[in-house]
Amino acid sequence: MKILMIEDNESVCEMIEMFFLKEEWEATFVHNGKKGLETYLNHPDEFDLIVLDIMLPEMDGMTICKEIRKESKHVPIIMLTAKDTESDEVIGLEIGADDYVTKPFSPLTLVARIKSLKRRAEVVNDADSNTQGQYEVDTQHLKLDRNTREVLLYDKPLEGLTPKEFDLLYTLANSPRRVFSREQLLQMVWDYEYFGDERTVDAHIKKLRQKLVQNGPQVIHTVWGVGYKFDDTGAIE
DSSP: OEEEEEOSOHHHHHHHHHHHHHTTOEEEEEOSHHHHHHHHHHSTTTOSEEEEESSOSSSOHHHHHHHHHHHOSSSOEEEEEOTTOHHHHHHHHHTTOSEEEESSOOHHHHHHHHHHHHHHHHHHHTSOGGGTTSOSEEOSSEEEETTTTEEEETTEEOOOOOHHHHHHHHHHHTSTTOOEEHHHHHHHHSSSOOTTOTHHHHHHHHHHHHHHTTTSSOOEEEETTTEEEEOOTTSOO
C-alpha cells in the first residue's frame, strides 16, 4: 500500500515512518500543505490512502480535503485533528474525510485506522467478478452493487459518495426498516470502537442525506432516541 502523509511536524513523520515500514507500507511524506496537494494531483492514481493534518503551512487540511474530493471520491482520507477540536472533526467528516485521529495519538492507533480502511477496500476489490452487475441490495427504489460501487436511487445514478458514505448506505439498506443505533453503525461501518463518539455517525449521515435527496424523497430516517433506519417503501406513491 502507498500512503501520502501531509504533516508539517517532521519528527512525527519520522516516527510514523518506522511503523509504516514495519507494515511494509510505502509512504511519501510532505511537510507543506500546498506541495502536498500538488503531490497528489500530479499522481492521483499512485496513492491508496491519504493521512492529512489540518494545520499546515500555505494551505490548510480542510482546503486540501475539498480539492482532493474534486479529483477523487474514493481515495480514503484520514484527518489529524488537535485535541478537543470537535468542530474540526465534524467539518472534516462533512467535507469528505473518512476518518480522523485526534492529536496527540499513538502510532498504533493510526495504523489500526489505516488497516480498518484497507480491509474494507480489499473486500470490494476481491469480490467475485462473476457477481458484477448483480445488485446485492434491491429494494423498492434503491439498487446497490458493492462490487462496482454502483448505486441507483429512483432509477437515477447516485454519484459522488465517499467510501464511508457508501458503506453506511449499504449497511442501512441491506436491512430495510431495521433501526441501527449509532454504536452499532460505528462498529459495523468503521470496524472498531469509537468509545461513544456518536458525532462521527451523525456527520456522515448528514452528508449522505444531502446527496440522497438530490435523487428524490429521503430514504434514511431518524428514529429519535435510538438511531437511523433505511425505508423507501413509502417514498413515492
